Amino acid sequence: MKLYFHPASHFARKPRIAAALLGIELETQVVDIFAGEGQSPEYLRLNPQGKVPTLVDGDFSLWESNAIVQYLATRAADSALVPPDDRSRVDIQRWQFWESTTWAPACGIFIYENVLKSILNRGEADAEEIRKGEEKFHRCAKVLNEHLAKHPWLVGDALSLADISVAPALMYADSARYPLEGYDHIGAWFDQIQQLPAWISTSPSA
């Protein structure tokens, strides 16, 4: 299986972490999205969205990072990352939908305004966008923090695909200046994730 990714993409980090934890060796290829490689006709044939990540397994091309981690878990001989009971499996999907629809868009405002704009020479962060971002961020950080106050991991009592899908956006917590003050349970959970060899080996600087 081949993964097209960019080392700085928190979405693309999910399948890399999942593969490392599942013991799946992936062939990898960097797509330089900053140089427009995501828009090349060859890449658009694999992923019409022109984004990373994309997984190719034979004649099957799969995009959307949460779908990719689900697929990787089906390929592993023994996946402790997906508990066997139906409720836990659906609970994982619930967190993955939440990540796509709510958490990543809130984090994305800070990544764009405080990190990407300067890389792309698009000027200063927009104060009104940051204000809107704060509103969105606090709504979802509160949900995550309250859940983690009662549970060490997002689903069940062990690391699962849910944690692997939700945590990577936090790789930009400092540089994108997420307003994380006071969300101590998110901090403690993320500390555990950052100690995983699979997190360390997938760092953009690794």
Ligand SMILES: N[C@@H](CCC(=O)N[C@@H](CS)C(=O)NCC(=O)O)C(=O)O
């Ligand atoms: N919902 C998608 C988001 C993927 C995404 O937005 N990737 C960004 C990098 S973090 C990208 O490739 N951007 C390039 C572009 O939009 O042209 C997923 O989960 O895979």
